[in-house]
Amino acid sequence: MKFRGYQQEDYTNLTARIEAGARRLLFEGSVGYGKSLVIEALAHEYADRGEPVLVLSNRRAVVDQLRKRARGKDLITTSTVQGIVRRLDRIPVPALLLIDEAHMGGAAAQYRRVLGEFPDAVVVGFTGTPTPDLFDVLPEHVPGRTPAWLTERGFLAPLRYVCPSRPELNAVRIRKGEYDPTQLLDAMNARDICGDAIASYRRWCAGRPTLLFAIHVKHAQAVADEFRAAGIACEVLTGKDRQDETDRKIAWIRDGGLLITVDKVSAGFDLPDLHAIISLRPTKSPQLWVQQMGRVARVKAHGGPGLVIDHAGNTMRPGLGTLTMARDWRERAEDDPEKQTADGEILNLRQCSSCASIWEGAAPVCPTCGHDNGRDQRISKAEKIRLDEIEAAEIEAAQRAAKEAEARQRKSEEAQCVTLDDWLTLARKRGYKTAWAYKRHQIRQQQGRGRRKPTMGADGWPI
Numbered sequence: 001m002k003f004r005g006y007q008q009e010d011y012t013n014l015t016a017r018i019e020a021g022a023r024r025l026l027f028e029g030s031v032g033y034g035k036s037l038v039i040e041a042l043a044h045e046y047a048d049r050g051e052p053v054l055v056l057s058n059r060r061a062v063v064d065q066l067r068k069r070a071r072g073k074d075l076i077t078t079s080t081v082q083g084i085v086r087r088l089d090r091i092p093v094p095a096l097l098l099i100d101e102a103h104m105g106g107a108a109a110q111y112r113r114v115l116g117e118f119p120d121a122v123v124v125g126f127t128g129t130p131t132p133d134l135f136d137v138l139p140e141h142v143p144g145r146t147p148a149w150l151t152e153r154g155f156l157a158p159l160r161y162v163c164p165s166r167p168e169l170n171a172v173r174i175r176k177g178e179y180d181p182t183q184l185l186d187a188m189n190a191r192d193i194c195g196d197a198i199a200s201y202r203r204w205c206a207g208r209p210t211l212l213f214a215i216h217v218k219h220a221q222a223v224a225d226e227f228r229a230a231g232i233a234c235e236v237l238t239g240k241d242r243q244d245e246t247d248r249k250i251a252w253i254r255d256g257g258l259l260i261t262v263d264k265v266s267a268g269f270d271l272p273d274l275h276a277i278i279s280l281r282p283t284k285s286p287q288l289w290v291q292q293m294g295r296v297a298r299v300k301a302h303g304g305p306g307l308v309i310d311h312a313g314n315t316m317r318p319g320l321g322t323l324t325m326a327r328d329w330r331e332r333a334e335d336d337p338e339k340q341t342a343d344g345e346i347l348n349l350r351q352c353s354s355c356a357s358i359w360e361g362a363a364p365v366c367p368t369c370g371h372d373n374g375r376d377q378r379i380s381k382a383e384k385i386r387l388d389e390i391e392a393a394e395i396e397a398a399q400r401a402a403k404e405a406e407a408r409q410r411k412s413e414e415a416q417c418v419t420l421d422d423w424l425t426l427a428r429k430r431g432y433k434t435a436w437a438y439k440r441h442q443i444r445q446q447q448g449r450g451r452r453k454p455t456m457g458a459d460g461w462p463i
Contacts, residue, residue: 031294
């Protein structure tokens with residue numbers, strides 16, 4: 001067990017927080033950080049002092065990895081949270097409770113039960129993609145290294161993003177913060193996104209390890225049928241596969257095959273030589289999207305970049321973006337009108353009009369193909385709202401000025417009318433009835449303005 005330099009620093013920070021009295025801690029380390037090594041070191045440190053340790057996850061594959069790292073230490077119990085709740089009374093009361101992939105909310109009720117059963121244990125949750133509620137359950141935040149930090153120093157592979165097509169999702173209903181799966185499937189089928197993905201696979205991925213994310217199992221099977229009909233061999237991995245089937249399919253993708261899944265390998269699987277991911281799963285969850293991108297960010301043996309082929313529009317969607325974008329997991333970045341366009345795109349990302357590649361920043365030249373896309377003419381949603389308000393105010397002022405000018409013009413025209421013939425002429429010009437002319441002439445006469453005033457002499461008599 002050997003730490004990298006940054007892992008040793010973060011581990012020292014974590015243990016110092018515990019020694020200072022923190023009881024509920026959230027350790028945030030990027031995908032690809034090496035959190036399992038930190039879990040192993042902390043578990044062994046407690047076990048070597050004779051204190052029982054409980055290590056939990058809600059994924060069997062993750063548990064198997066953690067169990068191997070326990071190396072037979074009797075005081076370290078490693079289990080899925082679903083399995084441990086059935087035997088809480090048969091395990092030693094832990095002094096330390098470690099939760100891997102703590103962002104996985106599917107077992108929230110079981111985790112609450114375990115924490116309630118062992119209220120005196122030090123609890124440390126590990127994740128690279130924390131949900132906002134985790135900061136309430138585990139309030140002592142211990143930040144690790146970000147994806148940008150790890151990528152800049154070569155601990156993660158740089159990613160290249162390309163979005164050849166995207167679905168229209170404006171009409172898709174949102175339920176509990178996520179797209180409705182049924183309507184989402186209809187939206188994906190409406191644009192033949194799968195056909196676009198087949199073309200992308202042939203262009204960029206054929207013969208190389210590729211992972212494709214689908215919406216749900218039924219969608220994964222349908223996508224597999226289309227790929228096979230196009231002459232492309234593939235496998236579908238689901239949560240119902242036995243361990244031997246899972247192992248066979250993971251070996252398939254390692255050998256250069258195409259593996260289609262939902263989210264079974266979005267966390268907890270290590271595929272260092274994965275060439276690309278293809279996303280056919282639109283999402284509003286930054287946690288899910290970052291975990292998916294993280295699968296292809298492992299450092300490759302050849303040292304090249306990982307490829308993210310996004311047919312779901314996730315890369316440009318506010319709140320999602322690229323793996324290395326700065327994030328505050330406590331906030332909903334998609335709600336910030338200063339960081340997105342009125343069309344619902346991330347303002348700090350540009351897409352090449354020639355090759356469909358996406359990059360961070362405002363640089364006009366595509367870093368992939370060298371095409372000059374010119375100055376970015378997009379503005380933020382907030383700026384669009386401000387301009388719309390200014391335009392509305394200007395239009396309102398112009399309309400008001402026009403009405404005032406029209407009123408003055410009408411008043412001037414009427415002031416020039418003296419005789420009944422004058423009024424009749426004005427009535428015909430305006431399209432009024434003749435009765436209006438007679439009435440206006442009568443009113444003027446009654447007001448004394450229907451006759452010209454005589455010229456008076458010096459003696460006060462009319463000339």
